[in-house]
Amino acid sequence: MSTLALLLVGLGGIALLVLMIVRFKVNAFLALLITSVLVGLAAGVPLATVPATEDAPERLGIIQAIIAGMGGTLGSVAILVALGSMLGRVIEISGGASSLAGRFTSILGPRRVSGALTAAALVLAIPVFFDVGFIILVPIIYGFSHAAGLSPVKFGLPIAGIMLAVHVVVPPHPGVVGGAALLGADVGLLTLLGIAIAIPLGVISHYFSKWLNRRDFEMLASTKQMFEAFGGADAPTTATGTLTRTEAPPSAGMILGLILTPLIMIGIGTTASAVLPAGDPTRNVLTFIGSPILALLVTVVLAGYFLGVRKGWTRAHLSEVFESALPPAAIVILVTGAGGAFARILTESGIGPALADTLVSTGLPIFLLGFVVAAALRAAQGSATVAILTTAALLADAVAAGGYSSMQIVAITLAIGFGALGFSHVNDSGFWVVTRYLGLSVGDGLRTWTVLTTVLGLAGFAITSALWFAVSAGS
Incomplete structure (x- = not known):
């Protein structure tokens, strides 16, 4: 299939998906799966897996690609979302989120809370992957939103924006580290400059999110149910009683300590992997301790003890609290997994490589070309990490030969x-x-989250452009 035809199929698939969800109100999970099948058929992805030969690698069939994309995404997301939801639920039912939110609000004042949370998110995002960090902070976002009587998007949007900005340009995150290795970039210098540029982006994320939030957005029914129950006021009744609390809420310090626990563990693991050599026994132990899944699991156990058992909860009651967190989390998990399936179909179809090859052939200056190719790949296949690694691989020879x-x-x-x-x-x-x-x-997400990430990307590129021209002028 020609490059133009592949690009048209990719654009058509994305347009169809948005139309199904926004115009015809098709369930997002079903719409993603249906579009994945249709795009696979239109792009010539084989109906069954084609084994590898001497001249060509293995090509997954449509259903196999959907399964691989769903499984690959859920392998990293499902456990984190489930554990994060459990942690949020026990903090919520114990009254801890309201306690922390009230304490911070009284110290900072309601007008400064959003800016302070955004600044904190910038720091916390350095050692922690974007999706992990955001999931960990969801209970705090919900708690502050309840205390202020606002929608969680008011606090959550700028937090998510700056966390993703840090994820794509500051080591030790995988995309930028892999890209630096392919291009031969100095990781230490890259880290310092990445953080330096992320600081003004945090300010932009805060104020631009406030502008995006000048209007109120209708909350999804599934999220509304989860959010309104947060804090225990409308907690559901179970077979053995209610999930609402009767004891005094935990201190703000206790809740802050629990939130920081997985972040500190992950930071230890990240530091060990960057400093210690591969195969070192100490590195192996510390990276195990710092794995996000173990860090969240340990924190959930600690939260269950300190916020539940030590407060007099029975084991049955604690189990019900944890179990009540899973139904809302299942919706997030399935839709996220289906998004991964759609991205895998786009990859298997060859749409991303076709787009990259087209852009590389334009002859743009390498600095601008890197930005444009990465942006196009990001839009085409979804993964920021894949976009960075693919673009770096495409430009590695040109950078090596350029004498930069x-x-x-x-x-x-x-x-x-x-x-x-x-x-x-x-x-x-x-x-x-x-x-x-x-x-x-979906429509509101495109108007807010998509716009915010694009503005932050353009702002980051503008700042980097000033650095590029300053350095180039002096060389």
């Missing part, structure tokens, strides 16, 4: 990262995580 200085190579790497920041939409699993937790419909 260390600062220029770092600037090229940053340009690629900021290209992969924007255009988060329906083929990105992160789009579904953010919009489902914040209660945004």
Whole structure:
């Protein structure tokens, strides 16, 4: 199939998906699966898996690609979402979220809370993957939103925006680290410049989100149910009693300690993997301790003890609290997984490589080309990490042969990262995580989250461009 035909199929598939969900109100999970099948058929993805030969790699069939995409996404997301929801639920029922929110609000004042949370999210995002960090912070977002009487999108949107910005340009996140390795960028310099640029982006995320939130968005019914129950006021009744609390709420310090526990554990693991050599026994132990799943599991157990058992909850009651967190989480998990399936179909179809090859052949300056190719790949297949790695691989030979200085190579790497920041939409699993937790419909998500990520990507590229021209002028 020609490059033009593949690009038209990709655009048509995305348009069909948006039309099904927004115009015809098709369930997002079903719409993603239906569109995945139709795009696979239109793009010539085989009906059954074609084994590898000497001349060609294995090609997955449509259903096999959907399963692989769904499984690959759920493998990293499902456990985290489930554990994060359990942690949020026990903090919620214990009254801890309201306690923390009330304490911070009384100290900072209601007008400063959003800015303070955005600043904190920037720091917390450095050692923690975007989706993991956002899920961990959801109970805090909900708690502050309840205390202020606002929709969670008011606090959650700027937090998610700056966390994703850090994810794409600051090591040790996988996309930028892999891109730096392919291009030969200085990781230390890249880290310092990435953080330096992320600071003004945090300010932009805060104020631009306030502008996007100048109107109120109708909350999705599933999120509304989860959000209104948060805090225990309308907690459901179970076979053995109510999930509402009767004891005094935990202190704000206790809740803050629990929230920081997985972040500290993950930070220890990330530092160990960056500092210690591969195969070192100490590194193996510390990276195990710092794995996101173990970090959240340990925190859930600690929360169950300190917020439940030590407060007099029975084991049956604690089990019911944990179990009540799973039905709302299942919706987030399934829709996110289906988003991964759609992204895998786009990859198997060859739409992403066709788009990249077309752009590389234009002869644009390498700095601009890195940004444009990464942005196009991000929009085409959804994953920011894949967009960064693919773009870096495409440009690696040109960078190696270009005689660029260390600062220029770092600037090229940053340009690629900021290209992969924007255009988060329906083929990105992160789009579904953010919009489902914040209660945004697909249309509202495109108007807010997609616009915010794109503005942050353009702003980051603008700042990096100033660095590029300053360095190039002096060389």
